[in-house]
Amino acid sequence: MESAQPAASTAENEHLRVSNLTMAYGSFVLQRDLEFTVDRGDIFIIMGGSGCGKSTLLRHMIGLKEPAKGEVFYEGESFTAASDERRNEILRGVGVTYQTGGLWSSMTLAENVGVPLGEYTDLTADEIREVAALKLALVGLRGFEEYYPSQISGGMQKRAGLARAIALDPKVLFFDEPSAGLDPISSHLLDELILQLRDNLGATVLIVTHELASIFAIGNNSVFLDAKSRTMIARGDPKYLKDHAENPEVRKFLNRGG
Amino acid sequence: MCLRLAGEWYLRHGLPDLDDVRGAFDAGGVKRISFATADVAGWDSALVTFARQVAHLAAENGAGVDLGGLPEGARHLLELAEAVPERSGARASEERKPLLVRLGESAIEARAGAVEMLSFVGEVTVAFGRFLRGKARFRAVDLGLMLQHCGADALPIVTLISLLVGLILAFVGAVQLEQFGAAVYVADLVGIAMTREMGAMMTAIVMAGRTGAAFAAQLGSMKVNQEIDALRTMGISPLEYLVLPRMLALCVMMPLLCIYADLVGILGGAAIGVGMLDVAPAIYLQHTVEAVSYTDLFGGIFKASVYGVLVALSGCLRGMQSGDSASAVGDATTAAVVTAIVLVICASGLFAVVFYILGI
Structure with missing residues (x-):
């Protein structure tokens, strides 16, 4: 295990921390002893080969799965040990976009974005419509308010999912394979959008991906999960790890096997 | 031993059976096997599959294989197929469990199902x-x-x-x-x-x-x-x-x-x-x-x-x-x-x- 670049994070700018986390399905251990810190404003990449548990790690961080061992901390507070109510409060500051979009298929895009607003704000129906239209416009979906998820393309569904994730101006944004199934141009536009949102919302971003282009374009910190040894084998800035990672598997991955 | 292949080797014509080759191995004395394919008029995966089967037979019988006589494309495909070694444990084992084990397992499952239903209620x-x-x-x-x-x-x-x-x-x-x-x-x-x-x-x-x-x-x-x-x-x-x-x-x-x-x-x-x-x-x-x-x-x-x-x-x-x-x-x-x-x-x-x- 090695730790490369950015300088060790201090308590003030630590936003999320995963401590000694072990993930398992029954008796099958998927990953063990995961330990990393995500700083405020980071674009943090969770990378690794297929099937190594990247998406599962994300699910653990948002409470969709319970760790077999270890804890997840939000701003120094244990999320794992928190009560259900407290977890919901923490999650109110978290936006998640899902691999498949996860849009509610029985609602229009505006209604999808409006659900979290209706649940957690006192806005009137008209105001919710306005805010939802703004969020959709931010992701480039102006005029699509009344469309149903099934009527738009995959890339647009991803962006609509993003609009819903940012509905409550979250402090943390999770992306599960944002560019999977997108053409290079849409994928690039999505990267740009993520950067913009990070800068303008001041959010911390965590991305599960194995798209090298995205990893180098926007990531400034990362953790590398290995399927064989079932633990993380590198962490740090991916651009640095590309040439300087001690583990040859990591260098191989970041250089497309070359 | 040299296998002389001729004619069209297409999947739509089916695969030849291996009994002759197997017979030759069983008779003993085959140390090395090679192919002569000058007379092959055309081929697709049928030829590659056949050659692979022969190669596996040869390996089982401790004989060497010389792929040099195969058409170049077929040889490359064969090498590609053998490039990654078979992962141990990748083949799903269809082990049949004894009756008592299966009975016990389904009882445990039924119990878990009942608990799940109750907690859902x-x-x-x-x-x-x-x-x-x-x-x-x-x-x-x-x-x-x-x-x-x-x-x-x-x-x-x-x-x-x-x-x-x-x-x-x-x-x-x-x-x-x-x-x-x-x-x-x-x-x-x-x-x-x-x-x-x-x-x-x-x-x-x-x-x-x-x-x-x-x-x-x-x-x-x-x-x-x-x-x-x-x-x-x-x-x-x-x-x-x-x-x-x-x-x-x-x-x-x-x-x-x-x-x-x-x-x-x-x-x-x-x-x-x-x-x-x-x-x-x-x-x-x-x-x-x-x-x-x-x-x-x-x-x-x-x-x-x-x-x-x-x-x-x-x-x-x-x-x-x-x-x-x-x-x-x-x-x-x-x-x-x-x-x-x-x-x-x-x-x-x-x-x-x-x-x-x-x-x-």
């Missing part, structure tokens, strides 16, 4: 409690849609089924009762049978196949599409948001559908009574009214309410338990209908016993 009850206190969160528009889906949209099929059940009951009864010249009692028979038993039961079965299956399919595909995850991370309980409106809608609509089914069934009986047995409509009506007691009617409606809960529970439970793939949604749908029908029939048996003991 508990969670739904809690959600229902929150609804009664006005704290449950779901969209009114969803409830409206579900009410329409479970109510008005189900009318055509409920009409058809209960009309036919009424007709059938009247037919069966008529044959027997006419022998005693008591054809008019068809009215009593159909009236009592429909209100006490058949109206509720047939409605429940129709709704299990129609609505219970739809619930499971909807919830299952929402799970596949991560819509349920999205609700959870937003702190919205899927049980309140998705399951509660479905349960409520079916529980409200089942008794109403049951009353409707009773009426249509009696109409069906009347069609036979009046049309075939020449009972005067007024007399038929009078007999029905006299025969059917309020206990019969409300007993049937009560049963329908219980069946409604059972059908909705099975549909929602199986849907929420569904796995994350398209085939899992299919399985969930099937399981929902089977569970619902089994529960309804069991409940019906239980009611028969309890009503008998209570003298209703």
Whole structure:
């Protein structure tokens, strides 16, 4: 295990921390002893080969799965040990976009974005419509308010999912394979959008991906999960790890096997 | 030994059998095997597969293989196929477990299934409690849609089924009762049978196949599409948001559908009574009214309410338990209908016993 670049994070700018986390399905251990810190404003990449548990790690961080061992901390507070109510409060500051979009298929895009607003704000129906239209416009979906998820393309569904994730101006944004199934141009536009949102919302971003282009374009910190040894084998800035990672598997991955 | 191959080697012509080669190995003395393919007119994967089989045979018999004689493309493909060594344990082992082990495993599974069902019932009850206190969160528009889906949209099929059940009951009864010249009692028979038993039961079965299956399919595909995850991370309980409106809608609509089914069934009986047995409509009506007691009617409606809960529970439970793939949604749908029908029939048996003991 090695730790490369950015300088060790201090308590003030630590936003999320995963401590000694072990993930398992029954008796099958998927990953063990995961330990990393995500700083405020980071674009943090969770990378690794297929099937190594990247998406599962994300699910653990948002409470969709319970760790077999270890804890997840939000701003120094244990999320794992928190009560259900407290977890919901923490999650109110978290936006998640899902691999498949996860849009509610029985609602229009505006209604999808409006659900979290209706649940957690006192806005009137008209105001919710306005805010939802703004969020959709931010992701480039102006005029699509009344469309149903099934009527738009995959890339647009991803962006609509993003609009819903940012509905409550979250402090943390999770992306599960944002560019999977997108053409290079849409994928690039999505990267740009993520950067913009990070800068303008001041959010911390965590991305599960194995798209090298995205990893180098926007990531400034990362953790590398290995399927064989079932633990993380590198962490740090991916651009640095590309040439300087001690583990040859990591260098191989970041250089497309070359 | 050199294998001289000739002619066309295409998959559509089938693969040659290996008996000759195997025979040569069995005879012994083959140290090395090579190929001569100058006469091969054309080839595709058939040739590569054959060469691979020969190579494996040779390896088993400790002989060397010289691939040099194969066409260049075929040789490269063969090398590519052998490039990555077989991963140990990658082949699924179809080990047959002893009967006792399988019996034990399914017993443990059945227990886990029962626990899961009970805890689901508990969670739904809690959600229902929150609804009664006005704290449950779901969209009114969803409830409206579900009410329409479970109510008005189900009318055509409920009409058809209960009309036919009424007709059938009247037919069966008529044959027997006419022998005693008591054809008019068809009215009593159909009236009592429909209100006490058949109206509720047939409605429940129709709704299990129609609505219970739809619930499971909807919830299952929402799970596949991560819509349920999205609700959870937003702190919205899927049980309140998705399951509660479905349960409520079916529980409200089942008794109403049951009353409707009773009426249509009696109409069906009347069609036979009046049309075939020449009972005067007024007399038929009078007999029905006299025969059917309020206990019969409300007993049937009560049963329908219980069946409604059972059908909705099975549909929602199986849907929420569904796995994350398209085939899992299919399985969930099937399981929902089977569970619902089994529960309804069991409940019906239980009611028969309890009503008998209570003298209703």
